[in-house]
Amino acid sequence: MLIEVSEKAREGNSMRKQYKITEGCVACGACKTICPKHCISKGNPYQIRQSQCIKCGLCVSRCWRGVIELVEIEENTPKPLKR
Ligand code: SF4
Ligand code: SF4
16 A cells, blocks of 8 residues: 655644634633633733643634634644653
8 A cells, every 4th residue: 555644744743633713813801701711811813822722612603704714833842851
């Protein structure tokens, strides 16, 4: 069987999905009030603290502007050193 390995995968990078608030946010705060993890903070646009986000998607359904998107980001995941 032939398995294709992308250049990025060979380099040790992987793709990860995360929610992102994009331009068009009018800072109404609706998403912040519904987030069960309280990980959305004020800003222009509002910001999601990725380390706390559980990717439930509630903010997406709440945003009446439709400006919260699920995006794919490239992540370099170095393995921890074992001693
Ligand atoms: S609900 Fe939408 S427009 Fe309102 S603050 Fe959140 S992302 Fe911005
Ligand atoms: S996906 Fe869920 S946990 Fe993450 S920011 Fe939106 S409401 Fe909060």
